[in-house]
Amino acid sequence: MPKDYGIGASSKRREDVRFLTGRGVYTDDMALHGQTYAVFVRSTVAHGRIRSVGTEAASKMPGVLAIFTGEDFKDVGGNPAGWLINSRDGTPMHEPKRPVLAHGKVRHVGDAYAAVIAETYQQAKDAAQQISDDTDIEELPAIVDMRAALADSSNRVHDEIPDNQCYDWGWIEDNRAAVDAAFKSAPHVTTLELVNNRLVPNAMEPRASIGEYFPGTGDYKLTTTSQNPHLTRLLVAAFVLGIPENKLTVVAPDVGGGFGSKIYHYGEEALVLAAAKKLARPVRWTAERSESFLSDAHGRDHVTKIELACDKEGNFLAFRTETMANVGAYLSNFATVTPTFLHGTLMAGPYKVPHVYVNVKTVFTNTAPVDAYRGAGRPEATYSLERVIDKMCRELGLDPFEVRRKNFLTTDMFPYTTPVGLVYDTGNYHATLDKAMEMADVAGFAKRRADSAARGKLRGMGLSTWIEACGIAPSNLVGILGARVGLYDAATVRVNATGNISVMVGAHSHGQGHETVFAQIAAEKLGIPESSVEIVHGDTSKIPFGMGSYGSRSLAVCGVAMTKAIDKIVAKGKKIAAHMLEAAEGDITFEDGKFSVAGTDKAKTFGEIAFSAYVPHNYPLETLEPGLEETAFYDPANFTYPAGAYICEVEVDEGTGKVDVVAFHCADDFGNVMNPMIVEGQVHGGVGQGIGQALLESTTYDENGQLLTGSYMDYAMPRAGDVPFYNVDYSCQTACTHNVLGVKGCGEAGAIGSPPAVVNAVLDALHSGGHKIAHIDMPVSPGRVWQAING
């Protein structure tokens, strides 16, 4: 019987009660006395020199309280990149300052160069339009195409960067000669050029921020849509506005999805704080959906050439890739690490390939900044690998299942150091592949294909096997690689006098279900009901510290921090119990919520111990502090390495090019599973986004840098009818060896593993119909399929 409580139970998501009944409290829901409204004036051209910003007429318009331009912030610090990446020749990356408001030049459509604060939203909006009409910007030729950007040094996104290149990174540079040699002598080489399409994150809740300033104390408060409130506090306070960290509170209340786009600090947050101080009134801003399209950090956008060297039996000898990664107009906080250490280090996949070399050139263009988006670098790596492997199988007439199987690392090889620098601690890739094949009834495919054919459809099956490095991240390692922060996390467990507990966690839940899962773990560890545990997150004044939620790290890092804090609570509880039960501390055991003297029936409940800690009438005060509250920081020893196998079946209509995903099977190894229902939900959401990327979503800029897909009329999001009923399994569990929960992380898996499975399936279908098509770039839209079929 499935467990109905604690670790491993599918406890219902407690937060959903408020989300589904309209009682969530999001940033935009908060009404404040004396509040004012900010509206940003955004560039309508992709690249231009600002001759003058026309604020005069606007400043006299009704309700206008203040106008800010780039001039007001030209001396404040810039928003930095979180990682310093060096080029192959050892030179550090170009790191242009990212201003609060554009100054001197505008660099993408949507680049904010002024902001109006007014009494009402409409007044602010009207004045912003007036500024836009009165502003003189000399339009410059837009830099949109990455190849052109690198080739033409006469046209620059940032005047000080001649070739528009942020860095030219090689991984691992010392291995390059050996990789090249492996290619020279290889019996077979498969080459594939592909595009990993740019995506707009499209969180359901747009970005929103409220700045407050309290003149009495000099304190600031920022309420904002953040996945990462402590990082935002650090960036705003120390790097951008120069506010002492202890004078700024950042609150990220209920947040309606992020997918990466809300990890970063944005200029709008700094602006509402600066404006709140100037006016001594709250200043609020909520993005319109159009602004989200233009100014949220986008995802992916790689152009890659990948080569696979192998023998005639399909044994991998080497991979080599050359990638151009678009960072857009400015460096967003994680923009430099996403195409490098979150991408290049995964280019060995789950395979025993001896040689791998990755080259990434990161390019500035006059487009919205690009940063981590669900999966962040790892989907790009997986897509390149799984597509080129599929192409190789077809070229050599090999079975794609068998080729994966013969190249997989085997369970006796762990811990395994990859040629791209990671140490996989554990896994069982054969098990997940076997499971997926069983779930997908691979043996029955021929019959299903015949059935589809009878209905006039081409049926295809596509496989993708994926691995990611998540649970980000060991600080000492990432420090060597260029990270400018530590990537531990923290939790405080506060036992109240009445025995219930509040847990303050550094992870931030914006849809994941932390309030449920963290409570399950705490309840199980302390032997108390889940309902006695409250999870507090998203407020820097309440939680000890945190590095936020992204990179499938919440449970594997913050969950472990919480577990360590609970261990400290139990250790202290044993001391209190030993005193109360008049026994040696070493003889006290803790089980099912009871502290007992081993071998006797003498016991105190968790509640009794808590009460004693706060009402210490009978308590060892000379050796032990009263109270029962513990904090733990946890820095992981390694990344975690979830992995899995995905099988997709599609039907393709030859006449129209339309692709229908008719089945999708996921066999994943996430290590130990805390709440199966939530894991399934995470996989569903991730695969849905992956199918969106594979079939529907396209972010298109024209040659002038105008965003042509700036609304849901032109940007196709996956809808319920575009996705099948998912078949999800997580029973192949190899527990993570270096964290006490044995968890690996499941948040990004679906978005990593699914795009290549879909595209491989489409090509399989087309080949079955005699269409010898080597590749179709995502999104594999009906138009592209039809064109491929019809030349």
Next chain:
Amino acid sequence: MQLSDVKTIKASPETVWAAILNPEVLKLCVPGCEAMSGSVEDGFEATVKQKIGPVSATFTGVVKLSGIEPGRAVTITGEGKGGAAGFAKGGAKVRLAPVPGGTELAYEVEAAVGGKIAQLGSRLIDGFAKKMADEFFTRFQDALEGPDAADEEAAASPDEAPKKGWFKRLLGA
């Protein structure tokens, strides 16, 4: 976005040339044009009201003429600002050549849009631009050619569109 076409107008190249340079003609031929003033030398100022998909806006802008070869060729460039809707800009190269019975008018148009029109209406722009161009040249043709037999009946009924051949009559051609 680019489009080009060739039209044959039943009027002499001199008549066609004069019409192209006449702000009154342009005002009546540009769909949605609410005002047009100025001169060949200084350029024209125009106000045009249009709706592209979900975006409707009044564009104000300046139109300049260059590359003038009297009676033979002219390049018309312009940029219009549409406030919250964004902007449109572009140019048309027009060449005239005499043909039996009239004038062959060849045009090549290049246009670009920016801001909200691009974000919301890009997929409508090509069709919209083609429709605008067709409408312009149909009106232009009508203004110069005068009524043919089939149109006599239509011309008799009151209509917002200017009566055919009005420019020709104006010139006494």
